[in-house]
Amino acid sequence: VVLCQLGLLAAAGTTAGSVFSMPVATFLVLAATLAARMAGYIAAMASVGPQLAGTPAPPTGLGAIVGRLWQAYFVGMSWLTAPWRGEGVFERLAVGEWIGWGEVGRAAWLNLGVGAGAMAALGCLALRRREFGAVTE
Numbered sequence: 001v002v003l004c005q006l007g008l009l010a011a012a013g014t015t016a017g018s019v020f021s022m023p024v025a026t027f028l029v030l031a032a033t034l035a036a037r038m039a040g041y042i043a044a045m046a047s048v049g050p051q052l053a054g055t056p057a058p059p060t061g062l063g064a065i066v067g068r069l070w071q072a073y074f075v076g077m078s079w080l081t082a083p084w085r086g087e088g089v090f091e092r093l094a095v096g097e098w099i100g101w102g103e104v105g106r107a108a109w110l111n112l113g114v115g116a117g118a119m120a121a122l123g124c125l126a127l128r129r130r131e132f133g134a135v136t137e
Helices: 002-019 022-037 039-048 062-080 089-094 101-129
Strands: none
Touching (some): 002 022
16 A cells, blocks of 8 residues: 555656656655645544634634635645545554455555556646757747
């Protein structure tokens, strides 16, 4: 399962490297990896909604609108990071829980088939529009 997640990370790095320069691609993949590691927190914030510390009553007026927009942002982020959410494999192994081959196959399909396939399509599209080493006049 971890090797499938590493395959998705390698596909993201290769795709970003084919579209952007090296520093931009590095920071883009780093930000995507951090978002993937925080995906559980993002999903929790999307389901609970905004919680303001020290406010006993729910906000009204402009505060309610901003709160709904903030929750919509986390719902969108939760949707975008769903393929990278992954399973807590190490935590499950630490408590002795079984990880079956069906789950490994599902992780391989989602990470390598869907995720890396989408990255490959993006890379092909980017390289079709832009030829490296072509003489520009």
